[in-house]
Every structure is written in structure tokens, then in C-alpha cells.
Amino acid sequence: MSNVPQTMGQQHGRRSWAEPWKIKMVEPLTVTTREEREKALVEAGYNTFLLRSADVYIDLLTDSGTSAMSDRQWAGMMMGDEAYAGSRNFYHLEEAIQKVYGYKYIVPTHQGRGAEHLISQAVIKQGQYVPGNMYFTTTRLHQELAGGTFQDVIIDEAHDPASLLPFKGNIDLNKVQALIDKVGADKIAYISVAGTVNMAGGQPVSMANIKALRALCDKYGIKIYLDATRMMENAFFIQQREEGYADKTIAEILKEFCSYTDAAWMSAKKDNLVNIGGWLAVNDWDLFEELRNLVVVYEGLHTYGGLAGRDLEAMAIGIEESVNDQHIRSRIGQVLYLGELLTSWNIPIVQPVGGHAIFLDAKAFYPHLKQVEFPAQVLAAELYLDSGIRSMERGIVSAGRDPKTGDHHYPKLELTRLTIPRRVYTQAHMDVIAEAVKAVYDARETTKGLKIAYEPKYLRFFQARFERLP
Numbered sequence: 430m431s432n433v434p435q436t437m438g439q440q441h442g443r444r445s446w447a448e449p450w451k452i453k454m455v456e457p458l459t460v461t462t463r464e465e466r467e468k469a470l471v472e473a474g475y476n477t478f479l480l481r482s483a484d485v486y487i488d489l490l491t492d493s494g495t496s497a498m499s500d501r502q503w504a505g506m507m508m509g510d511e512a513y514a515g516s517r518n519f520y521h522l523e524e525a526i527q528k529v530y531g532y533k534y535i536v537p538t539h540q541g542r543g544a545e546h547l548i549s550q551a552v553i554k555q556g557q558y559v560p561g562n563m564y565f566t567t568t569r570l571h572q573e574l575a576g577g578t579f580q581d582v583i584i585d586e587a588h589d590p591a592s593l594l595p596f597k598g599n600i601d602l603n604k605v606q607a608l609i610d611k612v613g614a615d616k617i618a619y620i621s622v623a624g625t626v627n628m629a630g631g632q633p634v635s636m637a638n639i640k641a642l643r644a645l646c647d648k649y650g651i652k653i654y655l656d657a658t659r660m661m662e663n664a665f666f667i668q669q670r671e672e673g674y675a676d677k678t679i680a681e682i683l684k685e686f687c688s689y690t691d692a693a694w695m696s697a698k699k700d701n702l703v704n705i706g707g708w709l710a711v712n713d714w715d716l717f718e719e720l721r722n723l724v725v726v727y728e729g730l731h732t733y734g735g736l737a738g739r740d741l742e743a744m745a746i747g748i749e750e751s752v753n754d755q756h757i758r759s760r761i762g763q764v765l766y767l768g769e770l771l772t773s774w775n776i777p778i779v780q781p782v783g784g785h786a787i788f789l790d791a792k793a794f795y796p797h798l799k800q801v802e803f804p805a806q807v808l809a810a811e812l813y814l815d816s817g818i819r820s821m822e823r824g825i826v827s828a829g830r831d832p833k834t835g836d837h838h839y840p841k842l843e844l845t846r847l848t849i850p851r852r853v854y855t856q857a858h859m860d861v862i863a864e865a866v867k868a869v870y871d872a873r874e875t876t877k878g879l880k881i882a883y884e885p886k887y888l889r890f891f892q893a894r895f896e897r898l899p
């Protein structure tokens with residue numbers, strides 16, 4: 430089966446698929462010269478997070494908050510009910526989450542990490558463990574700040590960029606069992622499951638895996654909390670790859686998956702097609718009460734959670750649009766198209782291609798660079814210099830330092846992420862991106878490393894500065 434989704438049921442001859450929207454308003458892009466980019470990159474300390482977006486041509490830094498909203502969402506913005514309490518938009522959002530994800534009680538937050546903060550503070554006790562299928566930057570930090578210790582329980586293959594396993598986001602139940610045996614079930618705060626694992630390259634979790642985890646956790650009374658940020662994409666991969674799900678809709682698959690978990694948090698800036706927003710959704714009333722109380726301290730009243738009424742409305746409409754099968758096929762279709770092009774040119778990327786991004790394997794690009802010369806940071810810088818495309822480091826810089834020893838974490842994966850925003854770029858942009866990556870790959874042997882010039886204390890990848898090594 431070709432990786433590119435076939436949206437038109439064609440058996441005879443070539444039938445292309447295309448984005449299932451047309452463009453009503455355009456935003457012009459800036460084209461810069463190489464000289465201008467050299468200057469901008471030095472000013473940014475070789476960190477793509479510190480570039481001004483005015484100096485960027487195609488922006489693949491993140492798919493977070495960068496989606497294009499639909500005409501319906503924009504119309505919804507005009508229907509904002511800006512009441513301090515009990516805004517009608519909150520009730521619309523609550524209904525949308527209950528209907529699409531299936532949880533009972535909803536607390537809005539300003540974005541994903543707001544939700545992570547609240548749930549971590551509410552449920553993690555000092556000294557407890559939080560097993561998860563690979564860490565995510567903000568998730569792990571909030572778990573640690575609440576006194577927890579993150580423990581990676583993803584399958585080993587997730588750390589191997591060449592492994593072709595269809596569900597590389599799966600939880601290794603033996604690792605969970607071993608941790609339970611070692612520390613006892615009451616020392617485990619909950620299992621932190623992410624749908625499509627961002628840091629592993631957007632790799633999905635299978636339905637069979639979450640069901641088996643549920644059974645294991647039920648034996649010990651352990652809760653499963655879901656990072657639902659990219660669950661729509663996870664549902665698509667289950668539909669494409671898991672036996673028994675080909676004829677089910679994304680909506681059906683999503684709801685079944687969520688039904689095996691006890692609660693979820695969400696960065697709505699991803700799947701839910703809004704520029705800002707997040708939420709918590711739980712089934713347990715006592716936990717809901719705790720979260721609803723905490724949200725007032727850190728975010729705002731429990732019916733707005735740091736958002737305007739119009740933001741809640743755009744999110745409610747975005748949730749309905751994001752679970753549409755045509756939407757998700759084309760969203761992932763763009764990513765797969767780019768991935769197939771790069772693969773056909775033998776450029777090393779994480780396989781199989783994930784849901785939201787292409788992850789270039791920077792160790793394979795630059796085998797002559799040591800990991801402390803920051804190969805993935807180098808690759809992001811080179812790509813920007815070549816063509817004004819902005820990507821993001823996901824390697825040793827993102828992994829940060831061990832809080833105990835102060836040394837770098839040395840992740841096995843040293844990746845540069847090309848993240849595709851939803852409904853923003855066309856297939857022609859994908860061609861331009863692929864050709865730029867090829868040009869950087871062809872120049873790989875003469876590329877030099879970087880060293881750190883400034884390092885902030887938390888989440889250093891956002892603000893660290895670098896200098897070129899001679």
C-alpha cells in the first residue's frame with residue numbers, strides 16, 4: 430500500500446488527492462537573500478527559536494498554534510460571549526469535548542502546559558514515579574516540579590530511527606510491570622500516555638497496546654492519563670495500520686481509545702485547529718473538583734481558564750472539524766508526501782513517517798560531528814541559511830540536563846524536525862522544502878559544529894545561544 434492516502438477510491442489509473450479546502454485569504458511570504466539570512470542567524474545565536482518570523486520564508490518550527498482557522502471558526506470568533514462567568518461558548522466547548530472525546534467533566538486552560546501544570550499538581554505526590562511513553566519537554570518538567578520522577582516505558586524500537594515498526598509509540602508493558610514490582614503500585618502516580626509520540630518522531634500507539642495497558646493497570650488500581658494533543662493523528666494511523674479498524678471513522682477510533690483512559694489533557698493548539706487554547710477532561714468527580722479549584726488560582730475561572738469567549742468558540746468548532754476524516758487524511762497526506770520524496774532521495778529520516786512532521790536524522794547527516802557539537806541544531810541552522818526554512822532541534826539541546834548530575838542528557842535520537850502546520854501550506858511548498866533539504870544534505874561533509882554561548886536554566890532549547898566552531 431502506498432503511504433499517500435487515497436481519498437477518492439480509485440482503482441483505474443492515476444487519481445491525485447488534494448487539500449480539501451480552497452483559499453479565501455492569502456498571507457504573502459517573505460523571500461530573503463543568503464546574506465540577510467547569515468546576519469539574522471548570527472543575531473539569533475544559531476537558535477531558530479530566536480529568529481524573527483519576518484525573516485522566515487516557510488515556517489516549520491512547530492505545528493503549535495500555527496494552524497489556519499476555517500471561515501466557520503472565524504465566524505465563531507464574532508460570536509464570542511465575553512461574560513466573566515458561564516459564557517455560552519464554554520458550554521459549546523464542553524459539549525464538543527464530551528461528544529468527540531467522551532470524557533465527562535471539562536476544565537479549559539490557556540494552553541497545554543497550563544493543563545499539565547494543574548493535573549501534575551493535583552495528583553503527583555512527592556517521590557512518586559510517572560511512567561510515560563517517552564518524555565515530552567513541558568510534560569516531564571511539570572511532573573518533576575510536582576515532585577515526580579519520570580520513567581521512560583516506551584518500547585526500545587522507539588529509540589531506533591530506522592525501525593519500521595508500525596506502532597513505535599507503544600508502551601512496553603514489561604517495563605511498566607518491572608517498575609510496579611520494584612517500587613510498588615502506590616508509588617506510581619499514574620501512567621502518562623501520549624497519542625502519537627512527538628519526541629519519537631510522531632509515532633502512534635496501537636489500540637491493542639492501550640487495551641493491554643488498561644488491563645494491567647486495572648490489576649493494580651493505577652490510572653491512565655492521556656496526553657490527547659495529537660490523538661486525531663494517532664487515530665488515523667490506527668485506521669490505516671491496525672487490523673479491524675480500516676472501516677471505522679476517525680471519530681469512532683478516537684472515542685474508543687479515550688475510553689481506555691481515565692482523563693486527558695490537551696494542547697488545542699495542535700489537533701484542535703486553534704491558535705491558542707487547551708483543556709483538561711476527566712471522568713472522576715473528585716479530581717474534577719480539585720482541578721476546577723486549581724484553575725482559578727493559576728489560569729482563570731473554570732468556565733474560561735485564561736481564554737476569551739471567542740477562543741473557546743473557535744476551539745469548539747475546531748474540535749468538530751479536526752475529527753473529520755477528509756481533514757486528517759490531507760493533513761497527514763502532506764507529511765507523507767514530503768517523507769516519500771525525501772526517502773526516494775535516500776535522505777536519512779525517521780521511519781515510518783509520523784503524523785505531524787518529518788524528523789531528519791542529524792546523526793546520519795553529520796557522522797563527523799560529536800553529539801556535544803549539536804548536530805541537529807547545526808542542521809536547523811544550515812536549512813535556514815540555504816532557503817529561509819525554519820525547523821527545530823529535537824536532540825541533545827531539547828533533552829536538557831540531568832537535574833542531579835548537571836551533565837547533558839544524551840538522547841539516542843538527534844533529530845531536526847520539519848513540522849507541518851495544519852491547512853497552511855500546499856503540496857508545492859512540500860516540493861520546495863524537499864529540494865532545500867537535499868541541498869543541505871549534499872553539502873553535509875564540510876559542515877561544522879556549534880558550541881553553547883548562553884544557556885538558560887529551564888527548557889534551554891527555547892533561548893540558548895550558540896557560536897560556530899572553527
Ligand SMILES: *Cc1c(COP(=O)(O)O)cnc(C)c1O
Nearest residue numbers: 540541542565567627658696698
Ligand atoms: C505542545 C505539546 C504540549 C504542550 O502544550 P502547549 O500548548 O505548547 O503548552 C504537551 N504535549 C504534547 C505532546 C505537545 O505536543
